[in-house]
Amino acid sequence: MRLNFALVGCGNIAPRHAENMVKHGHLISVCDIVPEKADRLAQSFKARAYYSFDEMLKNEPSALVIAVCTPNGLHAEHTIKALQDGRHVICEKPMCLSLPAAWSMRDTAHFFRRNLFVVKQNRYNPPVQAVKSLLENNKLGKITGVQVNGFWNRDKKYYTGGWKGTKDLDGGILFTQFSHFIDLVCWFFGTPKNFRGYKKNLLLQGISETEDNVVCIAELPQGGLCTFHFSVNTYGKNKEGSITIIGEKGTVKIGGQYLNTLEYQCVEALEPIELSGAVSANDYGFYQGSMSNHDKVYENIVQALNGNSVRSTNAEDGLKTVEVIEKMYASCQ
Numbered sequence: 001m002r003l004n005f006a007l008v009g010c011g012n013i014a015p016r017h018a019e020n021m022v023k024h025g026h027l028i029s030v031c032d033i034v035p036e037k038a039d040r041l042a043q044s045f046k047a048r049a050y051y052s053f054d055e056m057l058k059n060e061p062s063a064l065v066i067a068v069c070t071p072n073g074l075h076a077e078h079t080i081k082a083l084q085d086g087r088h089v090i091c092e093k094p095m096c097l098s099l100p101a102a103w104s105m106r107d108t109a110h111f112f113r114r115n116l117f118v119v120k121q122n123r124y125n126p127p128v129q130a131v132k133s134l135l136e137n138n139k140l141g142k143i144t145g146v147q148v149n150g151f152w153n154r155d156k157k158y159y160t161g162g163w164k165g166t167k168d169l170d171g172g173i174l175f176t177q178f179s180h181f182i183d184l185v186c187w188f189f190g191t192p193k194n195f196r197g198y199k200k201n202l203l204l205q206g207i208s209e210t211e212d213n214v215v216c217i218a219e220l221p222q223g224g225l226c227t228f229h230f231s232v233n234t235y236g237k238n239k240e241g242s243i244t245i246i247g248e249k250g251t252v253k254i255g256g257q258y259l260n261t262l263e264y265q266c267v268e269a270l271e272p273i274e275l276s277g278a279v280s281a282n283d284y285g286f287y288q289g290s291m292s293n294h295d296k297v298y299e300n301i302v303q304a305l306n307g308n309s310v311r312s313t314n315a316e317d318g319l320k321t322v323e324v325i326e327k328m329y330a331s332c333q
Helices: 014-024 035-045 053-059 072-084 100-110 126-136 179-189 296-305 313-330
Strands: 002-010 025-031 048-050 065-068 089-090 116-118 142-151 193-200 213-219 225-231 238-247 250-255 261-267 281-283 289-290
Touching: 002 014, 002 053, 014 025, 014 035, 014 065, 014 281, 014 296, 025 035, 025 053, 035 048, 048 053, 053 072, 065 072, 072 089, 100 116, 100 313, 116 296, 116 313, 126 179, 126 225, 126 238, 126 250, 126 261, 142 179, 179 225, 179 238, 179 313, 193 313, 213 313
Parallel strands: 002 025, 002 065, 025 048, 065 089, 089 116, 142 225
Antiparallel strands: 142 238, 193 213, 213 225, 238 250, 250 261, 281 289
16 A cells, blocks of 8 residues: 655755655655745655645645654654644654653554654664674673764754754754664663763854763663763764674674774674675765665555554654663763
């Protein structure tokens, strides 16, 4: 069954959703409070443009699936409205900016018997898939240490003239830049605990209301230690997005700028893993973001809605990430 889609929020990530919607069904309409953005995306994909989300929901009853691509702080509002109107929802990361909002989103989906998918496209990166398999098959043995690094560039231009860097709509770098890294730690090892951290705004004071650096240490459920170091201050361009895992039977590092290479592997009685299928990053003009695996996200969504697959990422996965981020921020001095 080919699905009818609609989309709210016509910013940088919206074309990525739109191009996958038209592969798997029909993009009926798009919405943005900035008319020029809505008109431009609608024209590109032969959809109808709206400037009010309520009006789009009212006038487009055939759109079974709504993609929420608005600023972070509006995800809960738009998701809940769509679910209450009987639509399935694809929500961009982060799910929302608070645990109570995440609970409301999850519970609304349950009450109205609709699906809530949360975009976690980095789970599909080839090196991430390879390491997930190693962990599931206990090839690394007991995990004693994990190091998570995100060293990216988001300069003054990035934060100028929009919602980025605001407390209410952005929420901070753990939500906007690095929530995918935190999701992968939870996916690999379970929910970390006992956080101790620091956050500072060192170069973006007066420009961003949130921090530009976070350093945190936590304990993994099995007892190993995990360190997080996130910064948007690397000079000129993104440097690194990596997860290093130290186990009693092996050590591996997922690296590159976007968790897109298997940078190091030394595992007992195991030949080096050869990877294929490299995927480019999302290109936003003067900076790049995470890996472009939205095609795989949409393939899973379509299969799940047609009853042929389980949801790869759901409300509980998104909620867990929000919960961990809240705990990390609460621990920071």
